[in-house]
Amino acid sequence: MEDSASGLKLLLSYEVLDTKLQAYQQFVIQQYVPAMQxxxxxxxxxxxxxxxxxxxRLVGFVCRDRQTVDxxxxxxxxxxxxxxxxxxxxxFSYKLVPYQRGVFQM
Structure with a gap:
């Protein structure tokens, strides 16, 4: 995302269950990330x-504008x-923050 002035970041935070790590990874890569994209x-x-x-886990997703979030x-x-x-x-929890390129956000 090139323009950080108007971008937003959606931060997901959660604890992955050790007993389901492999299934979690498959789900995120094959379903969650493509759907978010x-x-x-x-x-x-x-x-x-x-x-x-x-x-x-802390996962960040960025988007261009508030309408995309809504x-x-x-x-x-x-x-x-x-x-x-x-x-x-x-x-599991999530929050929305203004996107700041190159800055660790929590």
């Missing part, structure tokens, strides 16, 4: 927390994807 989002980063109290949040596919994701994770 179809809805106007691109993966900006994926972080793994190896030590500490934070959930072990369309996502009103889309049944978004609810379905997250319902399916919750089969592999706990402590």
């Amino acid at each position: 179809m809805m106007g989002f691109q993966v900006s980063e994926v972080w793994h927390t190896a030590y500490g109290e934070a959930p072990n 369309d996502l949040l009103d889309n049944e596919m978004w609810l379905t994807l997250n319902s399916q994701l919750e089969e592999y994770v706990t402590e």
Whole structure:
């Protein structure tokens, strides 16, 4: 995403269940990310927390404008994807922040 002035970042945070790691990875790569791309989002980063109290995954998706976010949040596919994701994770949450290129955001 070239223009960071108007971009937004959707941050997903969750704890991947160790017993479902392989199935989680397949689901995210084969279904979650492609569906998000179809809805106007691109993966900006994926972080793994190896030590500490934070959930072990932080995933960022960026988009160009607020309308793309509003369309996502009103889309049944978004609810379905997250319902399916919750089969592999706990402590799922998300938030929207202004996109800042090259800056770690939480």
